[in-house]
Amino acid sequence: MANDGGRLLIVDDNKVNRLLLSRNVELLGHRASVAENGRIAMEMLATEPFDLLLLDIEMPEMDGFEVLEALKAEPALRDLPVIVTSSVEGLDNIVRCIELGAEDYLPKPVNKVLLKARVSSGLEKKRLRDEQKELLRRFATSEVAQDLEESGFAIGGQRVYASVLFCDIRGFTALSEDQSPEAVIEVLNVYYALSFEAISSNGGIVTLMIGDGLMAVFGAPQAVENPAQSAVSAAQNLMEMMSDFSRERVANGEAGIRLGAGIATGEVVAGYAGTDQRATYTCIGTTVNLAARLETHTKTADCEILIDEETRAGLSDDVSVRPMGQVSFKGFSAPVDISSINPADE
Amino acid sequence: MFRNDDGTRMTNNTIDQAVYGELEEATGADFVAELVATFLDEAPGMIADLHDAATQQDDDRLRRAAHSIKSNANVFGAAALAEIARRIELDGLDADSLKILDTEYARTSAALKAKLDG
Known part of the structure; x- marks a missing residue:
């Protein structure tokens, strides 16, 4: 497991939550980086490659909804799987996350078994999408692949x-x-x-x-x-x-x-x-x-x-x-x- | 609802042993001790933020502060603290909700400190 561990970015404004999620993710054999809010997360995503995002909703400066929108607007990040981890109240908020492109929703405190399953499935999706992009590039040159990704x-x-x-x-x-x-x-x-x-x-x-x-x-x-x-x-x-x-x-x-x-x-x-x-x-x-x-x-x-x-x-x-x-x-x-x-x- | 006269019982009522034990089992006792210390560091700031938001009548900030307290209380199985924070998050303040929250935090932090010490 340690060998195919993913690079995860944990975005949460609460220190206890960041520590706990990092610990859980590392115990599953993945690497964890942390960001305190959406703005810092977007800056990190622009400079480092990540395989999966664990995203809180309630955050100062830039909240989870805004992060999901920003990811959608950025072709290079559009396919990054996002699991929303939040104790946000109300079904409509969860629905809104999924509609904005979140892969899944995990209520906090996060259940370890569910986290493991969702993270594995998110990383597998990322791997398949990367493979698909690679294939597209092999048969269609990166410019055409990019054109397809951007314009459909x-x-x-x-x-x-x-x-x-x-x-x-x-x-x-x-x-x-x-x-x-x-x-x-x-x-x-x-x-x-x-x-x-x-x-x-x-x-x-x-x-x-x-x-x-x-x-x-x-x-x-x-x-x-x-x-x-x-x-x-x-x-x-x-x-x-x-x-x-x-x-x-x-x-x-x-x-x-x-x-x-x-x-x-x-x-x-x-x-x-x-x-x-x-x-x-x-x-x-x-x-x-x-x-x-x-x-x-x-x-x-x-x-x-x-x-x-x-x-x-x-x-x-x-x-x-x-x-x-x-x-x-x-x-x-x-x-x-x-x-x-x-x-x-x- | 809660008895204040008996230290042991207070601990049992304040912190859900099943949740706390599960957390220790899943992440390790040393890590949980570190996490509790972090919470005890951070929580006074969150509660001060909540009071401040109440004074300023800043509903959004009040809701966010209550949300954070709820979220962390749930991590340690501090169900009563989580519940009063959740009520503030959803319904805003009523006459004595801040007082109840302060009391619950005092109980919770005492119980958590007791766990750290022994």
Whole structure:
């Protein structure tokens, strides 16, 4: 029990109650911290992680009802289980606590057996919610998970200004035919690990992974200051890391790996598409199509990163850009100005 | 209702032995001694607060002070003290409720001190 003990915060303005609850909680194998009123509790919750709150109602400065309301309004604390421990009179007060999101109500003086059961069940709920959040983050990136937590899930999109990055491994089909499936998966895992690192450290999210191709968005669901610069920096970071990996492979007598990336910037429609049962966060629009075309064109133009005019306009002066003239792409009525960027910006 | 002439009996009436014994069993006798000492430290302040609130006719503060006394009295099984505090919390003051509370606190604290001493 001591090993899976929880971190509990006891909020009570009465010293005897704080001592007694702490003792009871510690005897159950948990760690107890104490706060004298709601305001102090909220300050502690902002700086330390807790698994469960034991909350009194009658308190000076900020009472238990106000604490429950403040927790509800704070996305990071919304799921923290709260057990109200009070000798407050009247059924309506207990009902009000539950309506405000309290997990449970324990009358004071707190019965030891009931306390044990309620605390275990509260901690188990917290564990499940944490696990759920972790799963969501694994499959949906932390930005999308945060967006879901804050705004809830709704099919539908909104127009945002963003940069879209498409990237794939050059000659991946030939590469995968020459190697064992295990070796191919190994290469993909390294590639994905480096991509996620480069993209998320520059404020983007990966929205699509198909084989060796991936798509990332910068500017949705959370806005970034300069989507174009972020997307280009991510592509350059990724190329640098992949070329280190490629050099290692070549030194071991294996085939080198090259990437191609296309970046376009403009308005996209971003949101959840699919059904209520299965949906994905995605972006659509001509900006997305253009980024995909640019990525394909890197093979023809024999360069590694190609960007459109809108992306170029957003870049800082110290990024060296080489104009590549105009290209007509399938699905685009007018020719498009494109530029290439060195993978590493020296 | 309570007899003041017999020390032992006063203790028995003032503190519910079952509640007190259960508390000792659940949390340890040493801890309960510490808890009683804390209560005896804190209670005079709570009672002064109650009197002050009564003088100022601050109903909310009166209710909160009575609530705290009730809550702590219940911890030690001081049922009579808890009951008068509860009546003040719910119904406010009547003519002699403060006097009854003071008397009950005197009995309760004496009984608790007796427990600490022996």
